[in-house]
Amino acid sequence: MFSWLRSRKYEDVIAGWTFLAPAGTILLVFLVAPILAALWVSFRDWNGISPMDRSNFVGLENYTALLVDKGIRQSDFFKALKNTLYYVLGVVPTQTVIALLLATIVNQRWLKGKSFFRTSYYFPSITSSVAISLIMIWLFQKNGLINFFLGQIFPVFEGLNWLENLNGVIHLFLGIFGLNARSVPPWMTTEKILGLTPWDWISGPSITLLSIMLLNIWTTVGTMMIIYLAALQDIPAHLYEAAAVDGANSWQTFRRVTLPLLRPVTFFVVTLGMIGTFQVFDQIFVISSGGPAKTTLTVAWMVYFNGFKNSSMGLAAATAFVLFAIIFSLTLLQRRIVETPSEL
């Protein structure tokens, strides 16, 4: 009856699945099952405290509260999304460019003490982000080192209250030209688009969020550098030799040979950076708890707050799924854009 099991083909299949079973089981139990459970919760009014089955099915209510219905949940969500977007747009390009720059430098043959630089750039990435955040609080205090050095360089600088400064950098920039909440057309500060006024939307990251962005760039650049470094060392030397024979200078070599060959790695680095920054949480948790004036409220922080501090686990789960949808679609979009040209 089971003679077919003995055939070569099925032996392979059985062996394959057997080898897969341990890892597969772990994935199912600790990854797939919780994700499905969270999806289920996102359609319920679960408070996160009483047993899950005592909650009620509420359909799309959690999603509409976030995205459609006017109210504090909608405005908080879009405020969080706005802050997160500024965060991603600030951190990802900057850290990618710096990482590439550092990798290129560290990859030079003439550089002495390479491993020293490699280690020191990579070090922040392997340090606990909580510990780093605590040190950052100390550095960025009103009477901290950052203000001290800036004061030494620019004697007129009075010292910023970095960690409790809700002014948006774009607002500050516009302020130089005399544009502020009182001088812009009234509709800018009264009409609301998705819970926020147009003036709020263009605030830019607050000084506090900017400080956290700097911290994040500094800690992640090392990881990205290592990835770029590996890719740079993978580029065959004969391509550079050919370029040299053709008379290309070093910039042309970098622009025409190195960069195109790094394309898949750049996609990887940007995607990794994007996913990481969209989910920024621990630095916010340690440094600002979403404040001042909700300018460091991020989507992931909102998930935590509603799930564990505000008895709204259903809403938190829905928020997490909206965030997932955003990250997923942006990654797909980015793949379209960066896709390696086939003629190479």
Place this chain on the structure above:
Amino acid sequence: MYRAFAFKVALVLGLLALLVAACAPAATPTPAPPPEATPVPEVVELQLMGWSSSAAENTRLQQMIDTFNAQHPTIQVTLNLVPEYDTTLQAALAGGTPPDAFYVDSFRLPDLAGAGSLAVGGGRIEASGDFYPSLREAFTYQGDFYCPPKDFSTLALQYNTAMLEAAGIEVPTTWEELRAGAEALTDAEAGVYGLVLPADFARWIVFLYQAGGSVTDPDFTQMTINTPEAAAALEFYTSLVLDGFATTPSEVGAGWPGEAFGQQKAAMAIEGNWMVPYLEDQFPDVAYGVAELPAGAGGQATMAFTVCYGVPADAAHPEESWTLVNWLTGAEGMQQWTDLGLAMPTRASLQEHWLGQFPDLEPFLAGAAYAHKWQFVPGFGDVLNAVNDNIQRIFAGQQTVEAALAEIEAVGNEVLAR
């Protein structure tokens, strides 16, 4: 092809079944227990869960548990102090394996009681008439008294004795005196302020009550925060900062008001009993006094921050859990606990004994008579955030008092209507 697919499906299902079987309890039938009663009474094991505080408090609590265990041979309690308390407790409650007794903050009570996770204490709480009424109320939700308060702290005024003397100022007892005093104590050149005020609802709220205002109606059906009284309170609080007589902690490089006060960058602060061990530990040289909060147009008011010992609704050993909780909050247990001099006894009968030991802290305890509870409805965190958000924006000059109160009222009514 089809069979290969069917096989794969079958295999996956089989694996899943194995997994489920492995997780399920063993199917072997347990032998029926012997009918005769065991002569030795069984020992019930209980777990008490709380958050970790200072080393002194953790040690003292363990000593109390040891005393309790020695006095109750049939109950053995283990103390479990956890970091990230709310998350851990929530997971334990939702998972159906709650600890047998645990800390409940009064602000958190509506969340837990509303979810049906807490047992109503009611008549099981011994000598409940002895607790201060304001504290009983802090653990009463929709008419039911849930759990006995273990200790409490109130907000009072701390003042730097030397700085007040140098400026020739009496300890303020009214809003006018507080403002005038803060102005006189401020030396902007030297970076010294009269008062330190955070952008925090939990501090502004005492001014709201002192002005005769309120947050909601007694039944939590509607916000009552958009009133002239509330406007006066918010105006008073924020103008102290905007006029430069008070500072926020971060503006002077401090993490919280206590630090600014200890570093003598602020001459006065409005904090609770936790200031006392902190200053003793970090700034032993700063001489300071404690006074009751200045009164506003609506009289005296302060806040009581308190924590109780809760028993879960589906406790495994309710009798023993209540024995433990009653002992800890009873005369003997509470006296052992509050003799540390940190938080105050919640029983009026222990007042004299405590004051005999800590006469300087009398203003904190006096607050019990007119303290308000720090307790609202489930999901009130949104309102808390809205208030903090608006105070921060007023401090930054980006919001007006009127618009702030209107916004807080709207958010609050939305939360109350949920």
